[in-house]
Amino acid sequence: MHEDCAAQAQINVSEAPQTPIRLPPELILEILEDVLAEPHNITDLALVSKAIASLLYRLLYSTVLLPSPERIRSFAEDVISTAPGLICQHVKRVIFTWEGQPSKETLDFARDILLACTEAHTLALPGCLVPSLLADDNPQCLPTTLTHLTLGSFSMSNIPPNHARPSFSNLTHLRIADPFGLFTTPRAMFKHLGSLPNLTHLYVPHVIMRWPDTDDDFVDDVVALLHERDKLHCLIVGLCLPRIQQPSEEYDRDRDYELEERVRQASTAWTRVKQLQEAEERLLIIRADVTGAWLREWKNAGSIKKPFDFWRETISEGLSERKREGSCQSQSGEKGRDLWP
Incomplete structure (x- = not known):
């Protein structure tokens, strides 16, 4: 995801004209390239064509990379401040790549993102976020649309056993990326992650x-x-x-x-x-x-x-x-x- 572009893509395109402008594909591509090169132009684009602006949102937000607490906070504010579904309907992959010690504020913002991105099918969590987000008492914390999950690492001691996690009922692909410090057998994970049918x-x-x-x-x-x-x-x-x-x-x-x-x-x-x-x-x-x-x-x-x-x-x-x-x-x-x- 282009962070500079995304940070400026704040306009509510629901206020734009409802009838899309009919343009040749070559011209639409030229417009998109221009806005990606100059992100501040998205405001003008949204006022001209809701359809093209929506396509741009799809390009910007289909994969959301969150490499720092600042980026986590910024994106959480984006999804909260814009019209419902404006951004989140386009988010398909949410990738947290920050590995520091999370503050309560950072965890709250991470939960806000996951609660809002109800159409996401892919999620990647570093080991530092796994205990808080997977052990969350709120069953709606993770999207039920998830099919692909990557965990930076896994420790059974940090996640209570749970044999029926609704959020993972559709999960088809699971990756435990790095081995944890203590030896864990693969089957033991399912006592904590759920049955994953x-x-x-x-x-x-x-x-x-x-x-x-x-x-x-x-x-x-x-x-x-x-x-x-x-x-x-x-x-x-x-x-x-x-x-x-x-x-x-x-x-x-x-x-x-x-x-x-x-x-x-x-x-x-x-x-x-x-x-x-x-x-x-x-x-x-x-x-x-x-x-x-x-x-x-x-x-x-x-x-x-x-x-x-x-x-x-x-x-x-x-x-x-x-x-x-x-x-x-x-x-x-x-x-x-x-x-x-």
Whole structure:
């Protein structure tokens, strides 16, 4: 989302003429490009053509990126101050990418945004916001239209058990982006996130060889999960190497990728998942980083020409890994190939 444009897109287009101006598509595109380049012109545009202004709102707000408390507050004020539904009807993805310690004010603004964006199908929450927003007593805090959910991290101790979360009844794609400090089995999450009856795609991370027996416990849980969930089309396992600190440019320059690969492939988790793939086409495996990768992935999320698609890219990576290893010859059908909306 273009933040400078969005911050100035405050005009109530409901006051604009109801009859759209008939213009050639080329001219409409030229008008849109002009307003995107000069956001202050949206006021004049809204007074001329409600239809074109509405299209501009759709371009600006389909993906909302919220990288700071200031941006969270600004967007919350936008949706509260404009006419009901003017902005929110166009919001399809709400992406919080700020990872600080939230104040009560920031949490209140975040709730206001989620309460207003009733048409959103995709939500991404950093670990710092997960406990407050998922443990919220207000059942209407999250849109019931959600189909895609990304959690920066997950800790069972921060979220009370709940086997029937109405907000997640339509959820089809769940991604736990980064492993939490304490080991958590995938199936244990469902005691807190709800039954997720329509879940078809799941991504879970795991840090290999961090503690004794956790590799076996993790893989055993993956096996049980695949057995219990017939609707699950694709389960992607992201295996991470233990790392003390967050990746940095200095660290990346000095990385020994060959050593990392030997360590990864020597782990129990890598070996067992590879063996399971021979009989389970729904199971994919990728190499993953311990922390922060999902935030970097959203840098270009506001690009109209190149929207971000985690599931397509990650499933493609998992299928390529399977093909390289030759561990599963059958790749027929469309399982695991669904793209996010």
